[in-house]
Amino acid sequence: MGHPHKALRTSMTGAVSAALLAGAAVGLAPAAPAAAAGTPAAPGIRFVDIHGDGGTVLKANVVTPAGAGGSRTYPVVVLPTSWATPQVEYLAQARKLAGAGFVVVTYNVRGFWQSGGNIEVAGPPDIADARKVVDWALANTPADPSRVGMAGMSYAAGISLLAAAHDDRIRAVAALSGWADLTDSIYSGRTQHRQAAGLLLGTGYLTGRPGPELRQFAKDFLGANLEKEDEMLAWGEKRSPSAHVDRINRNGTAVMLANAWGDTVFPPNQYAEFYERLTVPKRLEFRPGDHATAEAPGLLGLPNDVWDGARRWLDHHLKGTDNGVDREPPVRIMSRSGGAYETYPDWKSVGADARKIALGGTETIRANVDSGANGGIAMLSGTLDQFAKLPPTASIPLLPRWFAAVWRSERHGSPQRIRGTAKLHTTVTSTKESGTLVAYLYDVGPLGLGKLVSHAPYTFHGRTPGKPFPVDLELFSTAYDVPAGHRLALVVDTVDPLYIEHNPSGARLTFSSPATDPSYVSVPLREQ
DSSP states (O other): OOOHHHHHHHTHHHHHHHHHHHHHHHHHSOOGGGSOTTEEEETTEEEEEEEOGGGOEEEEEEEOOTTOOTTOOEEEEEEEOOTTOOTTTTHHHHHHHHHTTOEEEEEOOTTBTTSOSOBOSSOHHHHHHHHHHHHHHHHHSSEEEEEEEEEEETHHHHHHHHHHHHOTTEEEEEEESOOSOHHHHHSGGGOOOHHHHHHHHHHHHHHBOBOHHHHHHHHHHHTTOGGGHHHHHHHHHHTOGGGGHHHHHHHTOEEEEEEETTOSSSOHHHHHHHHHHOOSSEEEEEESSSTTTTTGGGGGTOOOHHHHHHHHHHIIIIIOOOOSTTTSOSEEEOOTTOOSOEEESSSTTTTOOOEEEEOOSOEEEESSSOOSOOOOOTTTHHHHHHHHOOOOEEEGGGSOTTTOEEEEOOOOSSOEEEEEOOEEEEEEEESSSOEEEEEEEEEEOTTSEEEEEEEEEEEEOSOOTTOOEEEEEEOOOEEEEEOTTOEEEEEEESOOTTSOOOOOTTOEEEEEOOTTSOOEEEEOEEEO
């Protein structure tokens, strides 16, 4: 089983990346200390203190359209900061929004940097803070109370969705690289996402003040305390917009969701499932990249289609601009292999064509050893895939069969497109009552080099040793193009640095395919 302190050390590369990004954003913005609270730092920009829930001071800035004054009102967009970033994070985008006729209020969420309070991880105090910021904006800026929106990246996306469920004044949300189901994001397949959790905790401790509830959760989560699993699940559900989707639907909030295929913090599946449950005006966008890497250049004021799409969404739903966003197909995706955007009427249509690859025979593997197949490194692998088309790779013929089970398809004579969610069904027999397996889908070239298409972990507890049981596992959704002459390979092993594994020493896993319940991997595959 992985050690929690090792998890934090593993995550420091991602922490440094986040810090550099925040620093770059600060470098382009006016320095906050140069302006006293409540006084203009530049034309149209004010740095202010807003009193949140319980009087907690939230450091904020306000950007208003040029010439704002008199009795005219404007739509308002509230931007909470991302996890571990300072209040100037969104100034470049705030200026663009103000230039388009919005009042913009961005604020540092509680527990981080100079704002007061403790980190509550989108808990009730954070939602109450968001409502207080809306109150303040309506009372202190030329904001129109009938045209309120929220937006932001990562932590801000989650808070925005939760706030929309609890405040019917919020008419539109653009949630970028966020989560809908916090538990499914960092605990999918009942497996702790070690590097993702370590990244969040590491940067949280570096830039903020974790509250007692977060400290206890981190201890139980990284320590794999199964006695506290119900409490951890309840903690995550309270912070999951998916648990409040009925309230969002009832409020009628227009919701835009955007994420990256390779997001190692908030994988795409949970966003897609949430999108399908929304009955309000909605939009779903997936692109290549890792956590927040697709929209990060926009923080520096660089051209960015994610932020451009968010502004179009807010323009239409808050200003009434007839820009056609309501008439476009609502699901928009880009393949990791490149090419133009593809559009679909709904998420189900993305992976409508599925082919089953039989997983015949019986394979037995030893646990506790990394076979060499793995999902990569949080915040790095998805970025390399985005900019250099370099996903994690493995030599499939050289994988040690003592520690990895391997099945391969026939070669494909023509190019194939994978769009959507691959699903594994198999029968497992373990020599121990607990265990972890990780399934990987590879695109394998003529020389046997496999490029990772998708993967997902799965952990079980309380199984009777020697007794077979079925396993159904959804791999992380993706869009990938398989060249002609290649084949697909499914690999299963028991150790991946991304996750905490629960394999007792000496455990063995056997994968079988009973005649009455054949094993297979279903891949959303079609010819190009």
